Amino acid sequence: MAERVYLFDTTLRDGAQTSGVDFSVADKRAMAIALDKLGIDYVEGGWPGANPTDDAFFGDAPTLKRAKFTAFGMTRRPGRSVGNDPGLAALVNSGAPVVTLVGKSWDFHVDVALNIPREENIAMIGDSIAHLVSLGREAIYDAEHFFDGYKANPAYALACLKAAQDAGARWTVLCDTNGGTLPHEVARIVREVTAHFPGETLGIHAHNDTENAVANSLAAVEAGVRQVQGTINGLGERCGNANLISVIPSLMLKMGFDTGLPVEDLRHLTGLSHLLDERLNRAPFKHAAYVGASAFAHKGGLHVSAVEKDPRTYEHIPPETVGNRRRILVSDQAGRSNVISRCRDLGIEVPPETSKIDALVDLVKSREFDGYSYDGADASFELLARRLFGEVPDYFTVTSFRVLDERRWNALGKLVTLSEATIRVTVGDKQEMTVADGNGPVNALDAALRKALIPLYPSLDDIHLTDYKVRILSPQDGTKAVTRVMIESQKANGERWTTVGVSPNIIDASFNALHDVICFALLKFGG
């Protein structure tokens, strides 16, 4: 019988502290429901009383089926009674069945940051927890700076935990608030703490300041704690919190713990990770453990042929377990098997004739020789393959274009640089000539091209370029250097795709990538 570890998600509270992150009430609601659906035990929604978003969110809290909805706040203020503390009142009034209270456990902080007697801090913890318990709430004590506190003054740090437990806290959570503790220290300290308190009442809350938040969480569980706090995708202030997306499958698949969710539900992890990125309007991190697009990507001949013999040769788990999939990258060693499995990955039906596959392999090789790279440019690869297989219509033909960039003094006596593009396009038997300006030559070209095409293909209207990258290849050979441009685009519905263009001329290379942007959009989303 596997031992139970409880999962506590603080994406919506500690994760909301991330610089640049700003959850709306709708974001919080969507994430809380998704976390509940996965089977997380505790969903901490925020800090009622601290900001209007959290007040609105708690004021109309989502109905969770399984997870316990949790409010966060502080122990009572010094020199004040629990009945007369506005912070505690806001927590009680929030209606949340579980309340997490953070309180000091490092004597240095009590002395320097609070500047109060150490006994008063202990009384603040005990009084506040007892108050919540008396009102029927499940209470959790987050022992702030516990590891630094324990290293400095173990007796005091333990006395803080004891105050919480004696007052009826369900959990006391050991927080590595500054994130500087290493896994071997966490293991040792947790082992010492479990000599005083049962592991079934202890939790771990780790930060990633040494890139060890996941390891610290696993080390604490290995040493006896039975609750793990963390966030989706490791969101959190500074370097982030422990990433539950990595913690959960390691606990279940590799350490044999029961987290309350069935193993087959791990397949929702990739989707949950992407959901948060979508809510935050971020591109998913390709190299994320377990769920990243590159996590099961194989490059080069030897690895690919071994994986095809037996995936265990180069995969630590079957990617489908966590909702991810294998990706075979086309690289300079492009071989038949790479190209075929790449096609399958992209849902391109491979024709039975081997001559067509061979033609595609040859085409990819010659393109790569010219400087194309299809590793990060799925859309251009798909167009290349489907064009060869005769599946891409001639949507339009650009017969010529011209771009002018000029730096000169304007009427106000300011030095300005202006870009203007002129383009001639044929669609069927129609000819269009358009001109547009932009804040650069590529922007102007994009504007002119779409000005010509949108009247015929209105679906192109809600596409915008989200990233533009330029690389000079073989710069050591000054005369023969070529430019590679990669463009990432996004449709209003959130779909993203990347295209590549190569030419000795950067404008030409950019135009080639831009051409693929439009063709791919027409192929996928219709005219």
Add this chain to the structure above:
Amino acid sequence: MAERVYLFDTTLRDGAQTSGVDFSVADKRAMAIALDKLGIDYVEGGWPGANPTDDAFFGDAPTLKRAKFTAFGMTRRPGRSVGNDPGLAALVNSGAPVVTLVGKSWDFHVDVALNIPREENIAMIGDSIAHLVSLGREAIYDAEHFFDGYKANPAYALACLKAAQDAGARWTVLCDTNGGTLPHEVARIVREVTAHFPGETLGIHAHNDTENAVANSLAAVEAGVRQVQGTINGLGERCGNANLISVIPSLMLKMGFDTGLPVEDLRHLTGLSHLLDERLNRAPFKHAAYVGASAFAHKGGLHVSAVEKDPRTYEHIPPETVGNRRRILVSDQAGRSNVISRCRDLGIEVPPETSKIDALVDLVKSREFDGYSYDGADASFELLARRLFGEVPDYFTVTSFRVLDERRWNALGKLVTLSEATIRVTVGDKQEMTVADGNGPVNALDAALRKALIPLYPSLDDIHLTDYKVRILSPQDGTKAVTRVMIESQKANGERWTTVGVSPNIIDASFNALHDVICFALLKFGG
């Protein structure tokens, strides 16, 4: 006396396997020199014989002062003698003083992937290492899939290590190739291995597939190994390799190991991390441990007032230790000491007046706010400082320029794209107007500018642009994206320098960087 741990960087070899990463020879050279300057013990440059880039890089290897330049390859092929193996010959001929050979240590791989007798694999390891040692090379054995192999068949995995050690390998490195091993398993297995082989001959090579690569590396050192392999910023295939930027300060500042580099040199870590990002044309990861822009960022309120009382309240190390700085929204007084030490590094005499330093700090801050980044652009920083200190003459003034790019059908019926630039320059009381073409707008602008200046400044004749990089920066609000261009230039005598230009318009940004290229050359090498 602190124990010595050796640092082995594989950014240029295993890091080059990252999907989307494509090092040029110039990138490899710049990174190798920077790694050597920091004080890394081994710099693995690539795989000679495997691709044209690595052949070119090894063919003209950089001279390293302290680091041992290392080539990577495979043990001899099955059924072939070491003297008759083209792979080994390429390694020997590469001239690298150290060679790392990867070879199997998991019986399952020998059976399934190689499909050869297990004894033959052991012979391949021993023969290949002995061959290199007999030719005077320092040999390293990378035991591929060691942890999976040890779990499956410890006797066979250990026999592989023994073959390498008996043949004279300086190091045998325990590789977690698939990245699925957890820290507590690494600790246990390493402890068992050190019962057979001294820790001073063992290394660790960890991958981040469970987000534990750093923890696995530290656990292995804690358990006895004395070499750590990793990459800058955790580059590497799938989820990446162990991030040396995180490993090094934890080893030195928190575990008390000696890595051969003085503690005060840790302040170069942030710059090294940014240098790689610049080379790869990536935005630095803000939440990176130790070196990220958010790693020591404090949001207002309680944290800030505590940090102002004593930084240890919310910082696990002083940020300056690793070249980072505290970021507080209100009063950000960092920068001053950074700027002063940057000037000293570049040999710029700092004026005694504090007002001049303050003006430079303000200027750098406002430029960085606009999107400039001086981490990888020493030449532009030096020009900025010396201009402010009144040390840079007005060599020339560009009053206007115009660039035309045109794609059209030429007389031979071929679609061609041509670029042509016109420029007006004033030097003293002389006016010049020149026109030139090029294989792109920047090339044409460079040609036109130099056509005007070379008659007056002949020293500009032997300069050429060796690299050109473009990045689109999207500020938080997303309304006003700007383009940052970095140009690397080289004089015939081998000197290289990098300049930066920023503008909403890519042509304008390129011109700004180009302008600095010429000014820096005139400042350094005279008219």
